[in-house]
Amino acid sequence: MRSVPFSCLVFAVMLVALGAIFLWVPTEKEMGIVQRIFYFHVPAAFSSFLAFFLVFVGSIQYLRTREDKWDRLALCSAELGVIFALIVLITGPLWAKPIWGVYWRWEPRLTSMLITFTIYVAYLMVRGYGANSAPVQRISAVLGILAFANVPLVYYAVDLWAADQQLHPPRNVELEPTMQYTKWICCAAFFLLLFRLIAQRMELARIEKAVALLRQKLIDET
């Protein structure tokens, strides 16, 4: 299989990232051990937005070319984007409980992430339940474009709504070099994993479609 070397690379980088998180990087002074969840939280957030961007790209390209592969890219990226967003929404509260004393606060960053997550869950709902077989790809492509265009608006509106309740650590915080490197290694690991999973899922989607076509052909011929 062609993807074996790539899978090995992903595995290796993930091992390095784990090593960096648990063996190499020093423990943060104030927050203690729980801060290490940051190395999963932040790369997962980046990965989910990268995946949502891929939904956007796939959607535009599908409407332009009508090639199934772009629709598959959009679908599979949306699924993985939602999973990575879920990782963000789970790791966040795990960190927040010891630091803020509660799992959840209606704080701007958390709120925007939650809204973004619901938008893409709705996208997947449509793909799963809403559409007749015919227009599902086209409808999803329109949705994929609108969803991505809406993300900046969500962030802007939520910031306006609760500008004074900002509790989430800012994105451009000064990090100690070791921590900075660890963050980048983890990002690399997450991105590679994302690409690997999307590729795998797209291949699966291609096979599913081929099977569906064969089944239909069989029905038509009998």
Add this chain to the structure above:
Amino acid sequence: MSFLGRALAILRKDLKAEWRTKARLSPMVFFILLMLLVFNFSFDLGGAALREIGPGTLWSSYVFASLLSLGRSFADERDNNALDALLLAPGDCGAIYLGKMLGNFVFLLAIELLSLPFFALFFNLSLGFFLLPLLAVFVLGSACMASAGTLFAALSNNMRLRELMLPLLLLPMILPALISSVEATGLVLANECCEKLFPHLQMLGVYAVVFTVLSLMLFEYAIEE
């Protein structure tokens, strides 16, 4: 015929049909009255928390009424497949979007304005000079709802589980506009005008423009077969 001319022809057609049936206005205003009753028993609206929850109840009722109204917006086109006839006419189909969107805008704004007296009555608001900024919030809020709502109504038009899918899709998408509408209404009712209000109005304006432009571009894909 010009793009705008066709859009206006569709708008006139929708207004005429609505004037005859009143299927989307009076039931929605009544629905809002019912929502107020529900909210009253859920939150005790007469209490001191009115300023806090007033704008929220107002917009929650509007959003649900809007969802119902938007869900009906392609019903006439669907009944005898008249949408096909619109698509058969020559010219850019963005005009269909614009016509339907303007119609929805008028209906949503009408629903809001017609139900405003109920709010004033039940919330003991004396509608005075802040009516003007409130009107601005309503106009922009309805524009946001109509711009995104019309496209999603068209999208869900040929979906399975149409009635369910429209709210599932539209609610998360409309949240940015809803947040600003509620905030802006709260500011107006608290007599805090101008400075704090402006960014919210701006947000609503940006949202309406972004979704109108995107919808004009994407509408042909939303309804094609």
Add this chain to the structure above:
Amino acid sequence: MSGDDAIVLAGAAKRFGTHTALHPIDLVIPRGQAALLVGANGAGKSTLLRLVAGLCRPSAGSVKINGRDPQRTPEVRAEIGLLSHQTLLYDELTARENLRFFAQLYGLDNPDELLAAALAAVGLCFPSPVLATHERLNQRVGSFSRGMKQRLAIARAILHGPSILLLDEPFTGLDTSACAALHRLLRRFRQEGRTCILVTHRLDEAEGLVDRLLVIERGQRRLDQVLTEDSNQLRTLCAPYLDANP
């Protein structure tokens, strides 16, 4: 491609998901030809008409109307008049309002004259309007009988004077006099050199109105034949196809 071809389908196909409604088909209909399209339910007749009308986008291949793609150049759609099996009318509006609205969408200058002409053509409005008919036009379409709706739907399809007519089961719901009016109309259109694709399973009605027969079955063309004057020819040619399908 010659400039005299009204409709040209080159490898045009339509898939809905995994279901293939129309297999790739090459079809040329010269200007002025009237073709009869026959096939069992679900054979792909309506899909073919919708492709030609530009209402749906071919999954493969291309559709050209008068040499232009109806999806890319929407103006060319003004050349097409489609009668679908639904009326495409608004129940809440009156007959007159419906027709006036569509006249507006087509940007017609003299809607009232065209409206009267279209109505006269389907036997709804005579040179000296009968009062009863006149009154009918100001009533809601929703209150009309099936036959009246069908007449109006035909009037809507021909309102803008299209040079290409796509008629899906036009005789449905029409009484004898309306059928006769439709016959007159279709004959006149043939004389005027308009192109027509007629879909109907009532072969006796199509007799003498068409000069080509197309039979499709499960989205594929089975028969394509230019007709002679022999009046029994249609029935004989179609017989094996109409009975073969469930």
